[in-house]
Amino acid sequence: MAGIGFELKKIYKKNTVAAHIRGGFYSIFVTIGHVLITLGVLMIVKTVLQDSFNSVHLEQLYSAIVVYSFIFPLIFTSGITIVLSRYIADKLWNRKNEDIASSILGVMTLYIAVFSLPGILLLGSAQDLPLILKIVSYLLYMQMGLIYLLMTYVSALKNYKEIAQSFIIGMGTVIGLVLITRNFLYQNEDIVVYLIFYFALGTLLTLIGLYTAVRKVFRQMNGNYFEFLLYFKKYPKLFFSNVAYTVTMYAHNFLFWSYSATKQQVSVFYFSEAFDLATAFAVYSILPAAVLFVVRTEVFFYDTYRAYLDAINYGTGSEIKKRKQEMERSMWEEFLYSMEVQGLISMICLIIGMLLFKQVGAPSLTLEVFPYLVFGIYLLYFSFLGGTLMQYFENYDDSMRSFLLGLFLNLIFGQLTLMMGREFYGLGVVFSSFLTLSYTMIKLRETLLEIDFVIFTNGALRPSLTRGRLEKFVEALNDGVEKE
Known part of the structure; x- marks a missing residue:
């Protein structure tokens, strides 16, 4: 930002x-x-x-x-x-x-x-x-x-x-x-x-x-x-990554809206009141992580990342190695710190949420699935942060694969747990998010192993955009607005 x-x-x-x-x-x-x-x-x-x-x-x-x-x-x-x-x-x-x-x-x-x-x-x-x-x-x-x-x-x-x-x-x-x-x-x-x-x-x-x-x-x-x-042509993987993650956040809701045992309807709108309420509070519980990520990244990690990029461009081999180690250490420290703090906050939100739901007489299904959703969305959000860090390092391929895997697994496990019965509702988010986070961490580690080559050749290996239909279409749109 x-x-x-x-x-x-x-x-x-x-x-x-x-x-x-x-x-x-x-x-x-x-x-x-x-x-x-x-x-x-x-x-x-x-x-x-x-x-x-x-x-x-x-x-x-x-x-x-x-x-x-x-x-x-x-x-x-x-x-x-x-x-x-x-x-x-x-x-x-x-x-x-x-x-x-x-x-x-x-x-x-x-x-x-x-x-x-x-x-x-x-x-x-x-x-x-x-x-x-x-x-x-x-x-x-x-x-x-x-x-x-x-x-x-x-x-x-x-x-x-x-x-x-x-x-x-x-x-x-x-x-x-x-x-x-x-x-x-x-x-x-x-x-x-x-x-x-x-x-x-x-x-x-x-x-x-x-x-x-x-x-x-x-x-x-x-x-x-x-x-x-034109940037959609230049960075299509960024587009698909963010769409996949956002849809994943609500994938289970859509499944509950379409499943006969859980869906409700008013006019043309489908919903699942008990599950939607639990999802909303679970998503709100993860908001502090967004603050932590921005603060810790901007204040602490970014300086070491900037120093590493400068070493790649102007430093010696030993200096590049030193700056890389400092950057990696800083990144993992801030990532794990955010996980620890958010983990504590999520636990507090879970306790408060359960007490609040009981106080206001929320549906029993809300109480049953809320703990699973809090934990699942916690895991899902940190897989998102891992994918975002890969984007920092220009690894758009694995970042997109991570987000698409999260969407695919959420849909698969969500459907399976719905078919297994009420006692399994919400567990699909936990299983799918855990697997997605595991995959993301593996790919993030692999990204760091290859980062010297990727950063050093940044731009050299990226294909230049030739003038095509999209460029002509953009020009036509701009000319159309100018004439108006």
Whole structure:
């Protein structure tokens, strides 16, 4: 994340308790602050509107629309954001901010043009939903995708205060509207329409705030609106890796949504309430690892990695060997440290989650599968970090294989455990994630053995991109936008 390491080093340089506290809060805000704000809003709305729904059907419809509007845009944008982040990093390095500014318009246009279709087809087939609910649901779905895309640019910004303000204003609007109209919403037949409208309005304000903040930094456009598409040809494995990992996170949910003994349906939306609830809390339990990875990588590991690259380019054989050993030691120390700390946090989250579920009367299935999901997603996330480190070392092949293996195993073991019966539900995540992590660690070790050759020949062995259909298509798109 561009700029974060520099800021963290400045904060931690003082080496005081206050500096470490400040650095911790800064890291949390930059990495997962927007997630925490959104999660907080969802929980507050659910608490405020307790018993406000006059039927289980309406409550399930509201939950299903929100879940679909958050999960599917995340999946649809996952491949785009990872490639786009590489494009932005290269352009920042070459100080071509005009290309970055142009890509903002291009990527938003691409998402609207391509991913409007799934939302239109799904909502269009919902004959039992009123037109106004379809419209606001579509807007929420589309705006969440655009927010995910804009967050890719956020890491390149310096003024994180504006980013926080965007989410606080948008999500605060949702809470404000719910509180103001609480009595009006109580037992209202149209409560779902109003709530989804509130969320659509809130995400629109967040979207406008993020777009404004990004454009303040990247102002001048030069017409290369769709040049970033060439990076899909240059780094296709990055695209498939991130899509595979994101789908893997929810692969078991999709299986439960389709299995006759566990699936539920409201309108055109399939879900599994008990399993979805357990999955959501299990995913939230792993969020601290995202903070740890960014902090430990940016503050400690990256310097040793940079020193190793400098030694490859300018140092002697003995210096290269020394720097490589320092880098490897630093990498494994930070990786294992993150695993240890997150392991403790996951255990605490498991205990709190079990107590909370019992307190609120959660379904028994939620209590049964939650421990398996916490452990399985813990293993899965660290296989993701291992794959990400392979990408640091330009090993895109094994990184992609690791992510695809995780997806394949999750689907296979998930289906098997569903067929084996209720007592095995959730165990598929554990088995598949353990095997994926084992494979990833083996490939990461092999990557380090060959890293001297890979880094030294970086670029020399990579085929140059020839002018083909994609390049012509990108030029046509850019010309089309210019004429408009």
